[in-house]
Amino acid sequence: MTDTEIRKIALEILSGIAPEADLSLLAEDDELREVLDLDSMDFLNFIAALHNATGAAIPEMDYRKLFTLKGVVAYLTKA
Amino acid sequence: MIDFLMPSMGADMESGRVAEWLVKPGDAVHKGDIIAVVETQKGAIDVEIFEEGTVAELRAKEGDTVPVGGVLAIIQAAGEPQAVAAPPASTPAPVPAPAPIPSPASLPPAPVEPVAPPAQSGRVKVSPAARRLAAELGIDPEQLTGTGVDGAVSFADVELARASGARPAPPKPVAGGAPIHRGGFDLAGMRLAIAAAMSRSKREIPHYYLSTTVDMAASLAWLATYNETRPPDERMLPAVLMMKATALALRKMPQLNGFWQGDSFHPGKGVHIGWAISLRGGGLVAPAIHDVDAISLPDLMAKLRDLVARARSGGLRSSELMDPTVTITSLGERGADSVIGVIYPPQVAILGFGRISERPWVVDGQVVARPLAELSLAADHRASDGHAGGLLLSAIEQLLQEPETL
Numbered sequence: 001m002t003d004t005e006i007r008k009i010a011l012e013i014l015s016g017i018a019p020e021a022d023l024s025l026l027a028e029d030d031e032l033r034e035v036l037d038l039d040s041m042d043f044l045n046f047i048a049a050l051h052n053a054t055g056a057a058i059p060e061m062d063y064r065k066l067f068t069l070k071g072v073v074a075y076l077t078k079a
Numbered sequence: 080m081i082d083f084l085m086p087s088m089g090a091d092m093e094s095g096r097v098a099e100w101l102v103k104p105g106d107a108v109h110k111g112d113i114i115a116v117v118e119t120q121k122g123a124i125d126v127e128i129f130e131e132g133t134v135a136e137l138r139a140k141e142g143d144t145v146p147v148g149g150v151l152a153i154i155q156a157a158g159e160p161q162a163v164a165a166p167p168a169s170t171p172a173p174v175p176a177p178a179p180i181p182s183p184a185s186l187p188p189a190p191v192e193p194v195a196p197p198a199q200s201g202r203v204k205v206s207p208a209a210r211r212l213a214a215e216l217g218i219d220p221e222q223l224t225g226t227g228v229d230g231a232v233s234f235a236d237v238e239l240a241r242a243s244g245a246r247p248a249p250p251k252p253v254a255g256g257a258p259i260h261r262g263g264f265d266l267a268g269m270r271l272a273i274a275a276a277m278s279r280s281k282r283e284i285p286h287y288y289l290s291t292t293v294d295m296a297a298s299l300a301w302l303a304t305y306n307e308t309r310p311p312d313e314r315m316l317p318a319v320l321m322m323k324a325t326a327l328a329l330r331k332m333p334q335l336n337g338f339w340q341g342d343s344f345h346p347g348k349g350v351h352i353g354w355a356i357s358l359r360g361g362g363l364v365a366p367a368i369h370d371v372d373a374i375s376l377p378d379l380m381a382k383l384r385d386l387v388a389r390a391r392s393g394g395l396r397s398s399e400l401m402d403p404t405v406t407i408t409s410l411g412e413r414g415a416d417s418v419i420g421v422i423y424p425p426q427v428a429i430l431g432f433g434r435i436s437e438r439p440w441v442v443d444g445q446v447v448a449r450p451l452a453e454l455s456l457a458a459d460h461r462a463s464d465g466h467a468g469g470l471l472l473s474a475i476e477q478l479l480q481e482p483e484t485l
Contacts, residue, residue, distance in 0.1 A: 018359065019359070020359060020360060033413070034413075039412075040317075040318070041316060041318075041384065044311065044314060045384070047311045048310075048311035051310060052312070058311060060303060060307065
């Protein structure tokens with residue numbers, strides 16, 4: 001999948017988890033959990049949705065690579 | 080005939096507004112069926128019935144505000160002889176009979192056949208963002224085809240519908256006119272409800288407080304191994320270990336699991352844990368998962384995920400609000416080191432789990448780094464004393480050292 005497709009998917013998923021947030025203001029390096037106030041259930045749901053959309057395994061030890069939008073795109077384009 | 084009454088879905092609730100009936104006279108009802116949607120200060124709640132029978136009359140109309148204890152409907156209990164006013168046999172509406180009973184109206188005994196459940200309001204998955212946009216545009220999101228995660232109707236689907244000229248759905252015939260606030264809740268109303276409950280708690284309940292530090296190393300190691308070989312939707316969070324340990328410990332300390340009402344303690348009929356959930360936008364609810372002591376960890380994780388999703392999208396059930404026998408509050412990784420709760424009346428205890436963080440600990444005389452969590456108990460001194468509270472915390476701590484037994 002391309003960067004653009006992954007970004008789109010990630011933002012779509014995040015808009016479902018944080019519907020009141022204005023995602024157009026989200027910067028590449030923003031700590032998603034901080035900026036969008038995601039708790040551990042929200043983050044796990046985010047990971048699960050990314051897995052379902054892309055097929056990437058995303059083991060727990062890789063979670064820290066997906067804390068920013070930049071990280072998510074980099075991780076999933078490689079996968 | 081049984082009067083089906085407006086349930087009290089929280090210590091602070093005075094009345095609710097009937098937003099939608101999901102059954103009509105003549106429909107069969109069974110234990111646990113959702114028969115109406117009621118708007119409360121905590122948002123739209125699916126109200127369940129715990130009788131078996133047939134709806135005889137809907138006394139409250141959609142749009143009516145009914146006080147707690149007021150009559151919502153009349154139910155003819157299964158096994159009661161049919162009243163003379165029962166609909167004639169020629170009615171096409173399904174009148175499922177309980178075991179055929181000879182009646183004065185001489186109706187032919189209807190065959191006992193499987194009955195379709197009462198019509199549910201659409202349970203098509205719609206993302207909260209999609210629902211909000213759809214509400215603004217006057218489009219019914221449940222009519223759209225979903226292309227989002229799990230086939231849910233997504234924001235993009237609603238945008239597409241608008242772009243392709245979807246017309247606003249015909250207004251639902253709801254007497255009183257106000258739409259059901261699915262996916263949203265009345266924040267001001269909810270804050271009033273929380274204020275009433277918390278003030279009452281502090282006025283009436285003599286709280287005592289205990290806390291202990293729990294070494295979470297064993298639990299987290301066990302969880303990491305469990306999660307390593309599973310896809311994300313089967314992985315579990317530490318929260319379920321904390322809940323299960325608490326439930327098992329409460330089985331041994333029943334005086335901390337139940338209610339203080341009318342000057343005495345009434346033990347809960349099961350361990351139904353109210354899990355405090357903070358709602359985006361500022362609300363708070365603590366709905367129950369029933370019989371946590373008897374549920375496997377994976378099932379508990381699935382139930383927790385479902386509960387949190389429904390709390391945020393306005394699909395909680397009346398029994399979930401009425402039944403908690405104790406509450407657990409956990410502020411999560413970015414919350415405080417410890418949280419000492421305020422008991423939610425008429426319960427007698429609330430447990431608080433602080434964030435798990437690596438800190439110095441002593442094992443066999445050596446200082447080591449361990450993931451530690453502060454566990455607190457706030458309890459009603461009328462129902463229990465510090466000794467019992469201490470034993471409860473000790474039991475929870477011990478169970479978290481042996482996660483494979485949970």
